[in-house]
Amino acid sequence: MNNTFGKTYGRGYIASFLLPFMLVSLVSSCSKDVVDNRSNAAKPTHQAAQAPTIQLNLKAGRIGPLYLGANEDDLKRLQLPYTKTTQEPQGNYYQINLTREASLVGRIDSSSHRIFHYESTHPSIRDSFNLGTGSTLQEVQVAYPTGNLMHCVTEHGATTTYKTPKMLSFIFKHTDVSSSTLGCQPCTQACKISQEDQAQSISVKLSRPSDATYIERPLPKGIELATLAELRMNIATEVPHKNLSNSPVNIRVQPSSTSDVITTLAHNEGGFYESCTKDFAWCKITFGGWAIPGWVQTTHLGGVAH
Numbered sequence: 158m159n160n161t162f163g164k165t166y167g168r169g170y171i172a173s174f175l176l177p178f179m180l181v182s183l184v185s186s187c188s189k190d191v192v193d194n195r196s197n198a199a200k201p202t203h204q205a206a207q208a209p210t211i212q213l214n215l216k217a218g219r220i221g222p223l224y225l226g227a228n229e230d231d232l233k234r235l236q237l238p239y240t241k242t243t244q245e246p247q248g249n250y251y252q253i254n255l256t257r258e259a260s261l262v263g264r265i266d267s268s269s270h271r272i273f274h275y276e277s278t279h280p281s282i283r284d285s286f287n288l289g290t291g292s293t294l295q296e297v298q299v300a301y302p303t304g305n306l307m308h309c310v311t312e313h314g315a316t317t318t319y320k321t322p323k324m325l326s327f328i329f330k331h332t333d334v335s336s337s338t339l340g341c342q343p344c345t346q347a348c349k350i351s352q353e354d355q356a357q358s359i360s361v362k363l364s365r366p367s368d369a370t371y372i373e374r375p376l377p378k379g380i381e382l383a384t385l386a387e388l389r390m391n392i393a394t395e396v397p398h399k400n401l402s403n404s405p406v407n408i409r410v411q412p413s414s415t416s417d418v419i420t421t422l423a424h425n426e427g428g429f430y431e432s433c434t435k436d437f438a439w440c441k442i443t444f445g446g447w448a449i450p451g452w453v454q455t456t457h458l459g460g461v462a463h
Contacts, residue, residue: 211259213284215323218361220282221255223263225363226271226410239263248273255282274362276328282359284325289359294319295352297327308348309341317348319356324363327356377413381435391437392430398442398458399427406458408451412439419451427458 218225261277286300301321317330405421433440
């Protein structure tokens with residue numbers, strides 16, 4: 158598979174893998190009533206009637222217990238059954254069971270060996286607006302008004318996809334279309350989609366597979382965070398904390414000297430603390446233009462007033 162996966166969200170393979178589940182979802186959703194859409198608030202017309210809701214937390218990159226950045230060891234630790242379905246040079250596809258009824262297809266990056274993309278057709282997976290498979294385009298656009306409706310083409314076919322600004326995409330149509338032009342383009346009338354069309358699947362994907370290395374993961378056992386009151390009493394969060402040493406300081410994914418290194422802070426570089434461990438040995442810091450916060454040992458940094 159070439160790098161068009163990054164542009165098309167891996168729709169080609171995943172579409173063919175998930176097609177049987179899509180048909181079941183569509184048949185089920187067609188039998189439900191459409192609710193009143195007169196309110197400006199997003200009101201999904203289709204909710205998981207039987208299965209309990211599995212929460213999609215975009216800020217943390219989580220679907221239920223599963224999170225972006227997880228590897229095979231994490232899947233075992235979380236006791237999530239999984240099966241490798243396809244092995245490809247740029248990454249492997251896995252079917253991962255969140256519950257007995259709900260599953261998704263995840264892709265593990267071949268370099269970081271961590272999940273950077275997952276997609277599911279199961280209607281019980283819902284975001285903070287209670288949207289998911291079965292939600293209409295109108296509902297999705299009301300909830301995410303700054304998103305873009307895209308027409309994406311791969312070697313396996315085409316999709317009509319609404320891409321939100323928050324890693325989340327809603328896939329509305331899969332068609333077998335052959336084209337020499339691969340990639341995603343803004344939708345035109347050729348997309349042939351209406352406001353009442355329902356999402357067939359949802360997708361969460363990092364823009365760069367390698368970023369899966371840096372996604373924050375659950376704290377190691379035995380490590381607790383300081384309360385907000387304790388943080389305010391012991392740390393000056395309103396001023397930047399900078400590297401006062403002459404050597405680079407590692408910024409890590411977790412508060413542990415064995416955790417993955419995101420990047421380093423040079424002398425006099427730093428940022429603002431967000432939270433700290435109970436003993437204040439480690440603090441999470443936002444720094445520079447980096448979008449992902451990381452953990453630093455506080456012995457290397459000092460608060461610097463403006």
